[in-house]
Amino acid sequence: MSASEVSSSTTAKKGFFRRRKTQLLAGVMALGMAGALSVQTIIPNQLAFADPVQVQTTGPADFSPVVKAVQPAVVSVKVKQELEPKAMAFGNDAPDFFNDLPDGHPLKRFFRRFGEDGQGQGNGNGWQGKPQPHRYGMAQGSGFFITDDGYLVTNQHVVDKGTQFTVVTDDGTEYDAKLVGADKRTDLALLKVDANKKFTYVKFAEDAPVVGEWVLAIGNPFGLGGSVTAGIVSARGRDIGAGPYDDFIQIDAPINHGNSGGPAFNMKGEVIGINAAIYSPSGGNVGIAFAIPASTAEGVVKDLKDDGSVVRGWLGVQIQAVGKDIAESLGLEEPKGAIVAEAQDGSPAAKAGLKAGDTILAVDGTKIDGPRELSKLIAHYAPDTKVDVTVWRDGKTKDIEVTLGKLNDPDKVASAETGDQKTSLDDLGLALVPADQAGEDGDGVVVADIDPDGPAAEKGLRQGDRIVEANGMAVHEPADVSKALTTAEKDGRKAVLFRIEGENGSRFVALPVKAG
Structure with missing residues (x-):
């Protein structure tokens, strides 16, 4: 090959590589314009990442069109309210501090004289304040x-x-x-x-x-x-x-x-x-x-x-949420539903056969996540409506038909020894006595003493609370509590569900089989 031929061949190769380089550069630029993340998906030996969240939206720059349209419909409400009179009364209905004052005390003489002057009503034993005129206030x-x-x-x-x-x-x-x-x-x-x-x-x-x-x-x-x-x-x-x-x-x-x-x-x-x-x-x-x-x-x-009023359906149960510990003690797969702490006497629930310990899972097929959902759902039904209540009882579901009533009252929605001594369940931090020994009527055992740092106290039990049921079985003596714990342990349960009677009514508490 002559020198001129070599030179021509070399020039052609250089031209080819220049064109190829230009094509590659143009391709990369085009990919870059399409988005850097797209490049990552095609370059060999590079990790590909998911696109980050990108939102292209802005809030309204001006609220005035909405305000202009709706503001005439909004009003101020002024309410005249009658205030309760605060009359002072002394005499037969007087507070102890007045009647306990000795005769001749300056304060006693003052009030008697005040009554005799016509500003109050003397009654021989003291003074009763003059009836106050009606007083009014304004709420907005x-x-x-x-x-x-x-x-x-x-x-x-x-x-x-x-x-x-x-x-x-x-x-x-x-x-x-x-x-x-x-x-x-x-x-x-x-x-x-x-x-x-x-x-x-x-x-x-x-x-x-x-x-x-x-x-x-x-x-x-x-x-x-x-x-x-x-x-x-x-x-x-x-x-x-x-x-x-x-x-x-x-x-x-x-x-x-x-x-x-x-x-x-x-x-x-x-x-x-x-x-x-x-x-x-x-x-x-x-x-x-x-x-x-x-x-x-x-x-x-x-x-x-x-x-002029709101009429709501009424079931007549006292309920509480189902926590993880309660769900475990009942054998439920998940902590949902509302457990019945008490069915009120004469209520639609009691008449239909619902009882303490039933866990309400659904009403007419609508699942219940907790007490609030149950209350809202029942309230939407009219009185006398028949509903199917699905409950968890004795380890299986059961449907119970309930005819709802009318909601009127706002306030209605280790071994243990027996004998005349406290029975201690040290693992739970409890000391129990039969109810009759604690001077209380009815069945159950009373919390005579409690470790403030123990598992029972952590679950909200207090001295004076009464345990009436353990895993659905009536409790008559402290030994029943120990038996329930032992049975649960043999069955592989981590907790026992107790029904407690306290100052605020009935409630359920799941206590661990073993502390720690």
């Missing part, structure tokens, strides 16, 4: 119209003990209102304004709010009507101990005194909840507020509008 809250003819919703605690109700609309106009009805269990109330006009009103949201979505609160904090605050939905399903049907939405929109009864809106202008409570060590807003869900309020308000 918030509310919102749900119909154009003047029905509006607020909180029950806002109108409680009210004798006169005044509604102040966004334009400052005042209207007299009457109380249609109130429901203490859900803290909801319905008022009615009779006026010859159509009111702007809002509706309840059909869809439950999503944690993280925007929420607007409008109300009357500290008497400053028409105040608007914004935040997000922080959580759902909160139980704050306010009542048996707690299912609050937690929001962080600033809520203060006077916001009670006001609405919480989504960005569609729909009411997702009624502001009812705040959590605050200081009494002011700290970013934790609670609203009654629209799903709860809508049904209650409908009942109040229909007949």
Whole structure:
């Protein structure tokens, strides 16, 4: 090959490599534009990672369109309340400190003279204060119209003990209102304004709010009507101990005194909840507020509008949650359901055959996670409704048909030796005596002494509590407790379920077979 041919061949090869390099570079650039993570998936000997979470969304820059639309429907609620008189009484009904004073004591002479002067009523033995005149105070809250003819919703605690109700609309106009009805269990109330006009009103949201979505609160904090605050939905399903049907939405929109009864809106202008409570060590807003869900309020308000009250089904059982230890002692696969601590005498549950120790797992096929779910579910049924209650009893499920009643009363939803001595169960930190030896009527054994650092105390047992059942069997003497523990150990159980009678009624406690 000549020199010119070699040179030509070399030039061609260099051109080829330059073109190849350019093609590869263009390919890499194109891949880079498609996304660096895609490159990782095709380069040999490189680890491929899942895409990180990327969200391309922004919150509304301006809430004013929503506020402008819904604010005319939000009102301030003023409630005139009669205050209880604080009359002082001395004489036959006088407190001990007065009657125990010796005759001639300056304080006794003063009160007798005060009565004789006509400012009180002397009765020979002392003095009784003059009847006090009626005194009134004013409470303030918030509310919102749900119909154009003047029905509006607020909180029950806002109108409680009210004798006169005044509604102040966004334009400052005042209207007299009457109380249609109130429901203490859900803290909801319905008022009615009779006026010859159509009111702007809002509706309840059909869809439950999503944690993280925007929420607007409008109300009357500290008497400053028409105040608007914004935040997000922080959580759902909160139980704050306010009542048996707690299912609050937690929001962080600033809520203060006077916001009670006001609405919480989504960005569609729909009411997702009624502001009812705040959590605050200081009494002011700290970013934790609670609203009654629209799903709860809508049904209650409908009942109040229909007949001024809420009628609920009644099962008639005292229940408690099923923890892991209780589930283990019962042989349940998971700690769910509501265990019956007591079926009230004459209740629908007692008539149908439910008894202490039954664990309610479902009602009409709807699974029960815990006591709160059971209470809410039963409350949605009308009285006289027949329901199938699925219970766990003696290691298997059983269906029991119950005809619900009507809920009226707010307050209804080691070896042991016997003898005249304490029986000690050292592993549990308990000393037991028969109930009759403890001066109590009925069966069972009484906790005579308890180790404050022992397993029993850790589970909430206290001195004076009475153990009446162990794993569903009646307890008559301390030996029955030891027998239940021994039997459970032989069966491979880790705990024994005891039914306890105490100051607060019946409850179940699962105690370990062996400490530690």
